[in-house]
Amino acid sequence: RLLRLPMKLTYPWARMILAVSEGVADDLAQVLSFPRERITLVYNPVINHNFFKQCDQEPIHPWFKPDQPPIILGAGRLTKAKDFQTLIRAFAIAHRQTEIRLVIIGEGEERSKLEAMVRDMGLNLVVDLPGFVKNPYPLFKRAHVFVLSSIWEGLPTVLIEALACGTPVISTDCRSGPKEILENGRYGCLVPVGDHESISTQILNYLTNPPQARDKEVWQRYSLDAVLRNYKTVLREVTN
Numbered sequence: 001r002l003l004r005l006p007m008k009l010t011y012p013w014a015r016m017i018l019a020v021s022e023g024v025a026d027d028l029a030q031v032l033s034f035p036r037e038r039i040t041l042v043y044n045p046v047i048n049h050n051f052f053k054q055c056d057q058e059p060i061h062p063w064f065k066p067d068q069p070p071i072i073l074g075a076g077r078l079t080k081a082k083d084f085q086t087l088i089r090a091f092a093i094a095h096r097q098t099e100i101r102l103v104i105i106g107e108g109e110e111r112s113k114l115e116a117m118v119r120d121m122g123l124n125l126v127v128d129l130p131g132f133v134k135n136p137y138p139l140f141k142r143a144h145v146f147v148l149s150s151i152w153e154g155l156p157t158v159l160i161e162a163l164a165c166g167t168p169v170i171s172t173d174c175r176s177g178p179k180e181i182l183e184n185g186r187y188g189c190l191v192p193v194g195d196h197e198s199i200s201t202q203i204l205n206y207l208t209n210p211p212q213a214r215d216k217e218v219w220q221r222y223s224l225d226a227v228l229r230n231y232k233t234v235l236r237e238v239t240n
Contacts, residue, residue: 023176078108
């Protein structure tokens with residue numbers, strides 16, 4: 001609320017305003033009562049030139065070895081916005097029906113709450129929160145399903161990274177980003193926010209019927225080269 005007044009005063013003077021997703025652009029226009037056509041979309045450069053080389057490294061986590069049960073992966077800051085509690089509840093339901101494990105990588109203020117939840121549900125041996133992982137991409141590549149359980153987002157880079165790794169993805173249909181990235185469910189499954197039963201059902205479905213490999217086009221617009229081309233176009237427009 002404190003930022004709205006200076007934003008309303010300064011943004012009209014800008015030659016161009018950029019947003020990292022359609023959802024962010026729509027929200028910005030609504031909050032500032034600003035013409036939507038004045039806001040230009042330029043995605044974040046998520047996939048850089050070293051990404052796939054990093055994916056091919058050996059995972060440091062022992063659960064990701066070939067002879068281990070399937071892994072469900074979550075990633076992000078351990079905060080309320082990511083709603084990992086819903087993911088843990090969904091995993092617990094699916095785990096009753098098949099042998100799987102859950103790994104949530106990231107660090108944050110909700111660690112103690114999530115650890116207590118895992119302990120209270122008796123999932124200590126099948127759920128791990130290893131904290132910050134310097135190179136998480138080998139885990140992304142070898143996970144059987146990636147789940148984004150967020151309540152809200154801007155442009156969730158972990159979803160793009162999982163898609164680039166070829167990993168099947170399930171995401172809440174939160175504002176904003178997932179629906180845009182997954183093209184309304186074309187490239188992954190969208191479920192209601194907070195719906196652990198739907199997430200559980202889709203996890204079991206993906207494990208039984210793995211989806212076909214995604215086209216490269218799903219992540220290419222978030223590559224460094226594509227984003228640099230967009231920025232060059234923007235800079236030419238601004239300077240002309």
